[in-house]
Amino acid sequence: MPRLDAVRRHEIVFSLNGAPARVEVEPRTLLTDALRHGLGMTGTHVGCEHGVCGACTVAIDGEPARACLTLAVAVEGCEVRTVEALxxxxxxxxxxxxxxxxxxxxxxxxxxxxxxxxxxxxxxxxxxxxxxxxxxxxxxxxxxxxxxxxxxxxxxxxxxxxxxxxxxxxxxxx
Missing domain, CATH: 1.10.150.120 ([2Fe-2S]-binding domain)
Structure with missing residues (x-):
């Protein structure tokens, strides 16, 4: 039986602002946390953490998305754009x-x-x-x-x- 404190991490690969990106995350990691803490994209802000305020909006495959409601593993193979790309x-x-x-x-x-x-x-x-x-x-x-x-x-x-x-x-x- 696996230990509860041993959370398995996953490497996700995607395009970030037009460049290849890789980050290792736990399955529960939110995209906001992966961007800010894993990849240094601090322009993506964390506001309400409920998807209401819109401060965390990024583009995923060209569509606006709330990064605080998106699991990082969900962007595997996607194109993600943050405010740094503007x-x-x-x-x-x-x-x-x-x-x-x-x-x-x-x-x-x-x-x-x-x-x-x-x-x-x-x-x-x-x-x-x-x-x-x-x-x-x-x-x-x-x-x-x-x-x-x-x-x-x-x-x-x-x-x-x-x-x-x-x-x-x-x-x-x-």
């Missing part, structure tokens, strides 16, 4: 990140990574998203600082930039 290179912001900065769409920044990941996944599929659609996308995220107006303004601007449209020079602070 920057095109170190020291340079991606389109969504730059729009958030421009519109002051973050304050404490805790919820930001999850919101960015949901918006990124949506805009990849729907580059002509409307303000109403983008508002719906972030509806599953809790932000206690900004009141959402700057977040929506940043999302609308990022969508326009990704479509190749010109943007106004002064950000709105609605």
């Amino acid at each position: 920057a095109p290179e170190p020291g340079r912001l991606g389109v969504l990140q730059a729009a958030f900065r421009r519109h002051h769409a973050l304050q404490c920044g805790f919820c930001t990574a999850g919101i960015l990941m949901s918006l990124d996944a949506y805009l990849r599929c729907r580059p002509h998203a409307t303000r109403a659609e983008l508002t719906e996308v972030i509806g599953g995220h809790l932000c206690r600082c900004t009141g959402y107006a700057p977040i929506i303004a940043a999302a609308v601007e990022a969508a326009a930039v990704l479509r190749g449209e010109s943007i106004e020079e002064t950000p709105s602070h609605a």
Whole structure:
């Protein structure tokens, strides 16, 4: 009979932000813990640990997913993207990140990574998203600082930039 204190660990292999990744985890390890503690991807935040706040949102095979509700072993062979993948290179912001900065769409920044990941996944599929659609996308995220107006303004601007449209020079602070 196996000892109860001897938990069997499993190596999982998947793609993380476009590069091969391997991490050894217990069967009960959550993806948030594997990313943060096993692989150093600390941009994925742990908020409510119940899938409600959205701070832990990552993309798994292109779809937004709550990493706090996903067992790490479930991503074997998958493509996982975290907020670290949004920057095109170190020291340079991606389109969504730059729009958030421009519109002051973050304050404490805790919820930001999850919101960015949901918006990124949506805009990849729907580059002509409307303000109403983008508002719906972030509806599953809790932000206690900004009141959402700057977040929506940043999302609308990022969508326009990704479509190749010109943007106004002064950000709105609605």
